[in-house]
Amino acid sequence: MFRLRFAGCLALFVGIATFVISVMNEARPTTILYRSVISVSIFGLLGYLLAGLTGNWLAAKSSNLKSSAEPATHEQDDGEPSGDPAFDPFTPDKFEHISSSKD
Numbered sequence: 547m548f549r550l551r552f553a554g555c556l557a558l559f560v561g562i563a564t565f566v567i568s569v570m571n572e573a574r575p576t577t578i579l580y581r582s583v584i585s586v587s588i589f590g591l592l593g594y595l596l597a598g599l600t601g602n603w604l605a606a607k608s609s610n611l612k613s614s615a616e617p618a619t620h621e622q623d624d625g626e627p628s629g630d631p632a633f634d635p636f637t638p639d640k641f642e643h644i645s646s647s648k649d
Contacts, residue, residue: 552597557590 564585568578 548601549594549597553590553593556593557586560589561586 561582564582565578568581573581
């Protein structure tokens with residue numbers, strides 16, 4: 547649907563611009579008509595192709611971002627991820643769980 551909307555808006559914009567410029571240059575009505583039809587058809591097709599390529603490129607980029615991001619899970623001592631970790635206060639007997647960067 548994005549392709550059609552983008553192509554339609556681009557074709558409409560170019561068609562109106564072509565019509566206005568042709569009228570300002572005092573072109574004949576048949577000349578205005580075929581210039582506008584050609585502009586609308588060419589830019590409609592190019593807009594459809596451009597929107598398709600851009601959509602595919604953005605989809606590939608977003609899937610790469612989703613796959614590279616790892617979900618953060620908290621693991622319990624038995625290795626199972628816990629959804630909501632319980633409060634675990636820091637006490638002196640838990641010093642062995644602390645690792646230093648100098649090791």
